[in-house]
Amino acid sequence: MASRKQIDELKIILEEKQAQIESNIADSKNNIAQLKENECKDDFDFAESSSDSFTLEVITKQQMKELEEIKNALKAITNGTYGICDMCDEHIAIGRLKAKPFAKYCTSCREIYEEENKK
Numbered sequence: 001m002a003s004r005k006q007i008d009e010l011k012i013i014l015e016e017k018q019a020q021i022e023s024n025i026a027d028s029k030n031n032i033a034q035l036k037e038n039e040c041k042d043d044f045d046f047a048e049s050s051s052d053s054f055t056l057e058v059i060t061k062q063q064m065k066e067l068e069e070i071k072n073a074l075k076a077i078t079n080g081t082y083g084i085c086d087m088c089d090e091h092i093a094i095g096r097l098k099a100k101p102f103a104k105y106c107t108s109c110r111e112i113y114e115e116e117n118k119k
């Protein structure tokens with residue numbers, strides 16, 4: 001299981017990532033607004049700018065999902081439940097947390113989860 005020190009280190013990583021994603025999302029939102037404004041003014045580039053704003057919206061949605069996961073992980077650190085698998089209540093390996101600090105499941109549950117979602 002992760003030690004207090006390891007959790008503190010991961011908390012810093014999570015907080016940095018949270019700040020980074022929040023600024024990315026703010027940027028994307030500005031870009032989307034700008035692209036949409038251009039679309040209205042300029043019919044010529046319509047197709048191209050539409051797909052640009054669509055891509056940005058997809059990216060923004062993914063980032064918001066990631067932000068949500070990071071916030072949940074930070075909440076779990078506060079509650080003392082961080083690093084515990086959501087499915088089997090086992091401790092998630094520190095190596096896995098270092099690779100993905102907001103992991104919700106241990107490696108074996110993650111595999112089951114992915115298998116279930118394929119169906």
Ligand SMILES: [Zn+2]
Nearest residue numbers: 085088106109
């Ligand atoms: Zn598990």
